[in-house]
Amino acid sequence: MSRLSPRARRAVRLGAPALLAVVAALAVVIAAGRIDRLGPVDVTALHADRWWGDVDDAVGDALAGDQEVRVVRVVDGDTLLVRTDDGRERVRVLGIDTPETRKEGTPVQCFGPEATRSARRWVDEQRSRVTLARDDAAPDRDGFGRLLRYVRPTRGGRDLSTVQVSGGYARVAAYGQDLEELGALRRAERAARRADRGRWGAC
Structure with missing residues (x-):
């Protein structure tokens, strides 16, 4: 047999991984055919742990995700009544x-x-459509059954x-919780105090 040229040897070396991949794929196809001949396989049992793990992840993502709602009424400066897909809910604004x-x-x-009028102005600017966002550091609800959420604009x-x-x-109120927005809110409070804005200058 004649010797391969350097160029030919390089082509063989580069093509070897691709050839191996093709062989591996053929082996899988053949094995699958043999499994079919052996009879039905309980795939659910083989992948049950993985399947339930995917379901848990999907449910967790849905619960943790933001939720767009319509504000029905501003109760006071830190509490709203909103309408969700499941009905009306009271929302206690997080961090304040x-x-x-x-x-x-x-x-x-x-x-x-x-403070109530300020909240009402903000809601009016959003045309009563807002986004509720959870914080992993806070419980889902407070002791009065109100949802604990950040209330964010839907358009930025x-x-x-x-x-x-x-x-x-x-005022900033975290109630011992290490909230995601706590640092930013504390900085905003310090600035408001220094400028005697709102309650810090009036009360």
């Missing part, structure tokens, strides 16, 4: 606390009405927590 205006047995607090811009804190309508 505004002065009370509607708490039973508690008088209207300084700058509470202004500042979220309601930032607007309320920056304007001096709310």
